[in-house]
Amino acid sequence: MLEHDFKENLGYWVGMASRAFERALNEELAPHGITLRQCQVLGWLALEKELTLSQLADRLRIEPPTLVRILDRMERDGWVERHAEGRDRRKKLIRPTRRVQPVWEQMMACIRRVRARAIAGLDAVEVENTRRVLIAIQENLSVAIPTEELAT
Numbered sequence: 001m002l003e004h005d006f007k008e009n010l011g012y013w014v015g016m017a018s019r020a021f022e023r024a025l026n027e028e029l030a031p032h033g034i035t036l037r038q039c040q041v042l043g044w045l046a047l048e049k050e051l052t053l054s055q056l057a058d059r060l061r062i063e064p065p066t067l068v069r070i071l072d073r074m075e076r077d078g079w080v081e082r083h084a085e086g087r088d089r090r091k092k093l094i095r096p097t098r099r100v101q102p103v104w105e106q107m108m109a110c111i112r113r114v115r116a117r118a119i120a121g122l123d124a125v126e127v128e129n130t131r132r133v134l135i136a137i138q139e140n141l142s143v144a145i146p147t148e149e150l151a152t
Helices: 010-032 036-048 053-060 064-076 098-118 124-142
Strands: 080-084 092-096
Touching: 010 036, 010 098, 010 124, 036 053, 036 064, 036 080, 036 092, 036 098, 053 064, 053 092, 064 080
Parallel strands: none
Antiparallel strands: 080 092
16 A cells, blocks of 8 residues: 655655755754745845745745745844835835845855755765756756646
8 A cells, every 4th residue: 555666766855855955954044043934035035136925925835925924024124125116016026135134144154054064975076967967857847748748
């Protein structure tokens, strides 16, 4: 009953590695009073500069009401601010503030420590090969499957 060889399943190992990375990062961030979700919010804002609530929630793969609570705390602490978009005053753009810079530096130090732990014992070629394989997997899974293939 319910048999499957998980140890031979690439998806299992990718998922387990991701969970281990997140757990280690949470452990590094916690003493600084920073959550993983706050770190992810700031990471997306560093990458995109500003996003709407729905865009950010989509990237984080969480529901907008959940994100609102996170953003409320971050805004209260002066890490982000919400601005009305020029054309649609109802739509709010979320941006990092200058006050978040010291927090960002702490986050990045935590991330660098976790990255170093994650690749300990691997040589540069192994790390590069892993990066290339993970990019290929992401690209393969990002391609939409034609609807006729879904029916089979």
